[in-house]
Amino acid sequence: MPLLVVDGLVKVYPGGVKALRGISFSVEEGEVFGLVGPNGAGKTTTFRIIATLLKPTSGRVTVDGVDVAQEPYEARKKLVYVPEDVGGYRRLTGLEYLSFVIEVFMSARGATRSEVREALEEAVRLTGLSEEKLRRTRMQDYSKGMKRRVQVAWALAVKPRLAILDEPTSGLDVEASYELRRVIAEYARRHRVTVVLSSHNMLEVEYLCDRVALMKDGRIIDIGFPGELVEKYNARNLEEAYMRAVAGAGSR
Numbered sequence: 648m649p650l651l652v653v654d655g656l657v658k659v660y661p662g663g664v665k666a667l668r669g670i671s672f673s674v675e676e677g678e679v680f681g682l683v684g685p686n687g688a689g690k691t692t693t694f695r696i697i698a699t700l701l702k703p704t705s706g707r708v709t710v711d712g713v714d715v716a717q718e719p720y721e722a723r724k725k726l727v728y729v730p731e732d733v734g735g736y737r738r739l740t741g742l743e744y745l746s747f748v749i750e751v752f753m754s755a756r757g758a759t760r761s762e763v764r765e766a767l768e769e770a771v772r773l774t775g776l777s778e779e780k781l782r783r784t785r786m787q788d789y790s791k792g793m794k795r796r797v798q799v800a801w802a803l804a805v806k807p808r809l810a811i812l813d814e815p816t817s818g819l820d821v822e823a824s825y826e827l828r829r830v831i832a833e834y835a836r837r838h839r840v841t842v843v844l845s846s847h848n849m850l851e852v853e854y855l856c857d858r859v860a861l862m863k864d865g866r867i868i869d870i871g872f873p874g875e876l877v878e879k880y881n882a883r884n885l886e887e888a889y890m891r892a893v894a895g896a897g898s899r
């Protein structure tokens with residue numbers, strides 16, 4: 648059974664905005680799966696439903712066999728959600744932040760002290776920062792890129808069944824994005840952590856994702872391996888494939 652199953656999700660927000668119009672996809676264990684599409688396509692809404700933070704109007708999601716609407720507490724033990732902009736915790740140092748979030752996540756799963764310590768060491772390693780810098784610098788004083796790296800580091804280091812990363816590299820410069828992509832790709836493959844991420848950047852998902860879903864206006868217009876989609880739309884790259892898929896979907 649796939650690790651993540653999204654089946655017929657519909658979300659109508661109060662006020663009548665139809666954010667999701669019936670989307671379905673599934674993600675296998677260890678896969679890096681990308682949702683791509685423009686602003687307002689419904690990526691964050693999908694993530695918030697999977698992460699148990701939002702109830703769908705209809706449809707169903709299971710993570711590792713657990714229905715997220717019926718058993719949200721069980722589901723939360725299996726997943727980590729890193730929103731695009733994590734606020735708060737500004738006054739904690741990087742190390743305090745990592746210790747806090749790792750402790751909260753792992754103790755809910757009944758981890759031992761030594762497992763928590765191991766995850767913290769792993770997270771420190773994944774940040775690429777020295778422990779000294781993490782000990783000295785408050786979250787509010789990191790650059791946006793470093794903050795994202797700290798957040799992604801803990802999300803991967805606790806080895807969840809599913810890591811949901813909302814636009815992990817948005818707003819980062821070329822070097823910081825490259826480095827963060829490398830960390831995600833390498834870690835997911837090495838530890839078989841299933842990753843679902845969103846991005847506006849087609850080149851990024853082409854590099855990072857095993858499979859992608861192309862979204863527009865609350866619908867998935869196509870889904871497949873990046874190379875397969877490029878070929879299917881007779882395109883030079885995923886960006887061009889996306890544009891052709893959108894044009895085709897519009898004329899149907």
Ligand SMILES: Nc1ncnc2c1ncn2[C@@H]1O[C@H](COP(=O)(O)OP(=O)(O)OP(=O)(O)O)[C@@H](O)[C@H]1O
Nearest residue numbers: 660661664665666685686687688689690691692693
């Ligand atoms: N709380 C809300 N109340 C009403 N409408 C909302 C709410 N949150 C999102 N929407 C609307 O739902 C639609 C989908 O938004 P969503 O944030 O899921 O898209 P997105 O693909 O993540 O976009 P972005 O790339 O800009 O983050 C948009 O039209 C948005 O305006």
